[in-house]
Amino acid sequence: MPESHCVSWLPRWLGFDALERAAVGAEDAASAQYYGLRPKPGGWQQVGDGLRTAHAAVRTLPVSRIVQAIDETCRRWSDRQFVHRVQARHHIAATTGFSPEAIDRSLDVELGNYRTDTLNRVLRRELGGAHVLDGFQEDIELGGRTIAIGPRLTVAVCSGNVPGLPALSVVRALLVKSAVLLKVASGEPSFAAHFVRSLSEVDPVLADAVAVMYWSGDDHAALQDAVAQADAVIAYGSEAACAAVRAKVGPHQRYVEHVHKVSVGVLTQAYLGKVGLSEAARRVAEDASAFNQHACIAPQAYLVESGEFDVRRFAEEVADAMAGYAAVCPLGSLRLEDAAVLQLRRASNAWAAASSPDGGFWRAPGLDWTVSLAADLLSVDGAGNRMIGLLPVADLADVVRTLRSIAPHLQNVGLGAVGVEFWELAAALGRLGASRISEPGRMASPSVIWRHDGMPCVSRLLSWCDIEMHEEARPRTTTPSDRE
Structure with missing residues (x-):
């Protein structure tokens, strides 16, 4: 000992x-x-x-x-x-x-x-x-x-x-x-x-x-x-x-x-077209791997708008990016009970992928990372350890509908959107309950200035102690309205 x-x-x-x-x-x-x-x-x-x-x-x-x-x-x-x-x-x-x-x-x-x-x-x-x-x-x-x-x-x-x-x-x-x-x-x-x-x-x-x-x-x-x-x-x-x-x-x-709390990411077709699939995937891997995904600020899932850029193809890019991150920054050694939980979650996701024509499942040979195409948010809620779910959504309105189920627990959103769609989604996410919105790839590095x-x-x-209505404490400077 x-x-x-x-x-x-x-x-x-x-x-x-x-x-x-x-x-x-x-x-x-x-x-x-x-x-x-x-x-x-x-x-x-x-x-x-x-x-x-x-x-x-x-x-x-x-x-x-x-x-x-x-x-x-x-x-x-x-x-x-x-x-x-x-x-x-x-x-x-x-x-x-x-x-x-x-x-x-x-x-x-x-x-x-x-x-x-x-x-x-x-x-x-x-x-x-x-x-x-x-x-x-x-x-x-x-x-x-x-x-x-x-x-x-x-x-x-x-x-x-x-x-x-x-x-x-x-x-x-x-x-x-x-x-x-x-x-x-x-x-x-x-x-x-x-x-x-x-x-x-x-x-x-x-x-x-x-x-x-x-x-x-x-x-x-x-x-x-x-x-x-x-x-x-x-x-x-x-x-x-x-x-x-x-x-x-x-x-x-x-x-x-x-x-x-629970954190998620959102990727629109316009954002994927702007930054490219490989770069977007690298950013997702960064978010999902930092702190071994144990922090509340780390995403459990990324919602990906369906369209020209295929979600399955993007998932393959994310799997490659997760492997690249793990090559220079391995997960580490899990306790036996944590490894068992991760293996059970993996088995459940692998079974779901095999049972659905829209399913998809990628994993490291060891436990370093896992990527899956998810059917809903419930299937990706877990205990971290670099297991990210990609959830296809039909359109931007579907993003808000999907996240409403976790609104009381929503914290951090990596929002990959551009132009008007960014501002519309940011406002909707704020009203939904998100307290922080960042660029994908920056989810796991909030500043202490953020209102946690x-x-x-x-x-x-x-x-606080205020002194008012006292000659001794009268300010030496004045406001514009006072000068008027």
């Missing part, structure tokens, strides 16, 4: 004597390959108090310093030989089965988001500017001043399907000067501790405001005790997992939820 590895990060002020081990993916910590740390019963208040004290130090920092520290940390991670990245890659591969190249591509996309320019653009878009987090700023419309105030402590409950994703919750909370208690998932528990450890080398004050811990998903007492410490809660996961967190959030606490699931993510953590 390899030496067990701790997936937690402890700030300098938190001693081991206040904590206990929690096994990750095993019945007891002594036999587990990975273990996390959490407070002993009755010790959650001590951890919460310590994080609130750390928050008091972070609150005095200018946002520019926080942005700079996050940027420098992610700049270091952009080097694939960075020591913390090398260690994280090793542990992520061991727990998820992702190939090293698939992990690296995931980390490149995820951590490439948190650089100075992008973070400042987020703050400008959601808050009007970063300085409103540092002190009262002029508000012309109010005729006074306003300040944005972040939570003292944010508890973030992570899912384990995407390498690097826990960094998003840490970054969002630190941007608003909040301390963070991060609960990692058993599916991928290792990355967060490596990331915060590297942050501590850049800015120890920030890292002292972050604790990375683990408890099992069915430990409702630990979840209750953790949430009780929070001013704000961020939850990722399945509908059941998010419902369990939501049930423990009080009316005084801010709550941000990212429940499982249709909601602003940073500003939802904030409360």
